[in-house]
Amino acid sequence: MSLFAPARNLAVFALCLLTALPAMGDEAIKPTDEGRQASREVIQSLEYGHYEPVTLNNGWADKVFSRMLKLLDSQHAYLTREDIAQFSDLRTGLDEMLVEGDLDRVYAFYNLYQTRLENRLEWLVDRLEKQPDFDFTGNERLPTNLEDADWAESQRELDDLWRRRLKNAALTLSLAPETSADQPVVDTSVLSEIATIPARVSEPETPAGNDDKPMDSEKIAKQLADRYKSQLSRVRQTNTEDVLSVILNAATGSIDPHSEYLSPSRGQSFDIQMKLSLEGIGALLQQDSEYVRVSSLVSGGPAERSGQIKPADRIVAVGDGDTGEMISVIGMRLDEVVEHIRGPKGSKVRLEIIPAKAIDVTQTRTIEITRDTVSLEDQAASSRVIESHRNGENHRVGVIKVPAFYVDFDAYQAGDQNYRSSTRDVAKLIEKLKTQNVEGIVLDMRGNGGGALQEANSMVGLFIDRGPTVQVRDARGRISLYGDTDRGVAYDGPLAVLVDRLSASASEIFAGAIQDYGRGLVLGNQTFGKGTVQTLSDLSHGELKLTRAKFYRISGESTQLRGVEPDISFPSLIDKEEIGESALDYALAWDTVRPVSYRMYGEPWQFVSQLRQKHEQRAQNNPNFHYLMREAQLAEQFQAQNNTVSLNREQRQREMKAQEAEQLALENQRRRALGLPEIDTWTDARDEALQTGDDGEEPESPIQQAGLEESAEILLDYALMIDSRHKPGKTTTP
Incomplete structure (x- = not known):
């Protein structure tokens, strides 16, 4: 398996x-x-x-x-x-x-x-x-x-x-x-059939x-x-x-959303996708009614680096190069859409998209991405230091961004002692941060969709001195226990793991283990909830991807469906009704198995109430964080309102303008609080959000940055609260 x-x-x-x-x-x-x-x-x-x-x-x-x-x-x-x-x-x-x-x-x-x-x-x-x-x-x-x-x-x-x-x-x-x-004219104003076939009807629009x-x-x-x-x-x-x-x-x-039959031709496309061997934009796509929707972005890929496309955006037309004809992909089968987007490294592709945050689906926009391959270097972990000033004193918190759990399998299997892996890279970054005298480390795993399970196990081992990390139960009820076997730790100081709805699979196993061991805090949003294992087998005609096993935390709780619940939650702009295991039909249920014996490294839950109180006080006074909370509330409000569209021209325009006015007022409120110039239209805000830096790298979203900075503040609060009696040594037995 x-x-x-x-x-x-x-x-x-x-x-x-x-x-x-x-x-x-x-x-x-x-x-x-x-x-x-x-x-x-x-x-x-x-x-x-x-x-x-x-x-x-x-x-x-x-x-x-x-x-x-x-x-x-x-x-x-x-x-x-x-x-x-x-x-x-x-x-x-x-x-x-x-x-x-x-x-x-x-x-x-x-x-x-x-x-x-x-x-x-x-x-x-x-x-x-x-x-x-x-x-x-x-x-x-x-x-x-x-x-x-x-x-x-x-x-x-x-x-x-x-x-x-x-x-x-x-x-x-x-x-x-x-x-x-x-020019393609694509009407995406009516959510229609799930396009398991390219026969869906769409009404053109611009x-x-x-x-x-x-x-x-x-x-x-x-x-x-x-x-x-x-x-x-x-x-x-x-x-x-x-x-x-x-x-x-x-x-x-009808049994679960991850078991699938692949016809001979689609099985070949699936193999290519799993190997990530073709050049493209680095985005995983799925069918969403008549449309193709971005499920997630490959860490370090050109789509993520561009900052122009996000999960839950829908693609409605594709054009090759600077001048190629824009071809509508509404109702087109997914593998055909992928072929239009895929292309040689260095070439450009234009995508007409409906942004996930679009107030009205008529508000499509065209973006341009340069195709590229995704290497280990693109997915590599990185670090930085966030400084905080309190009572006239400077404090430093380290941040390690872990985009994926990666390993250079070719080098590893060839016996190369210097093979590259996420655990090895993080260990080096920890040593670097120690020399910078940080008072705690935040592991930023937002958007980390998983990867090699062995890397999740070994990375937990950087923060604990040997022990189990995950249980795997098969269809016969047999449970296998996996974990870290290396002695010693790379870091024993205050720790937090920052996750979001796009953190899945291996990152959920890692966050769950850190939480169960009491080794650190988990902050952010409820994770994706992908807690099942699939295998691919040949049929006489086609292939079958079948769910064969399930992941369980060492506490006995499954990561399936519920994912990992953070100790302190942040507001999210990702709709759980659209993204996550719970959004999929016939997702397997959450359940439990017997917990295993493991060593406790702390009791952070004793401080959560105080930490949450301090967090809420800061959030109310942080313009970016306050904006995030209000934006999430507006998104829910608009979703509840937009169950019908008016067929009266003047009424349609009034409804669109009213919603834009609410969004614009909220954005300008944030800008005034930060001393930034106000903008005249909501379109200006969208244009600014899509601008990239001079180096072409993904721009640093002020909202994303606010979540990271607040995580550092929470961890610093925690570091100042704990004392010498919360050090390793206590053992728990179920």
């Missing part, structure tokens, strides 16, 4: 998608003998090899069918209640069909969906070619999320939904300046620019018609492999 802790489902990149939604003309898409055999093998592996016991019965069949419906039509925009009722037998019989490889009935259901999808796109094109006259007055609104809505009773009901969708697309374009004929001349109705109709024709062409390319992937991923995805 592999004991690497992948960065937040590293395979997210390739796993819920199809290869190309195929076109079979009037012919029904049919299963193949290879597909039937793959079905039998996948179900057998799920039943006998998955970590969780899988019972193949009517209840499971219903889950698989429901999962398939969500993969195909999550927004209930194509199928009617009657369509689904025709295949109600799948809710009770799909388990036996998959076991036996009898796929004819489930393929028939997919063919019905394919027909509905093609008919809808043809319906849209037909209406647009008749030059509809859109009326942007009145009080109509369009819901942005119909996932929990009832299925439509008739096609007439769906016609009304799509009439409003089309009206919304036209309204979005009418609010935008004219674009050239070859950034709002009300001072420019709006497009006329004829151009709007042409832009939209061209978009739907292009999507219809992709839909008609659907093949049997695509359908098989949907069916088998509905089966695997």
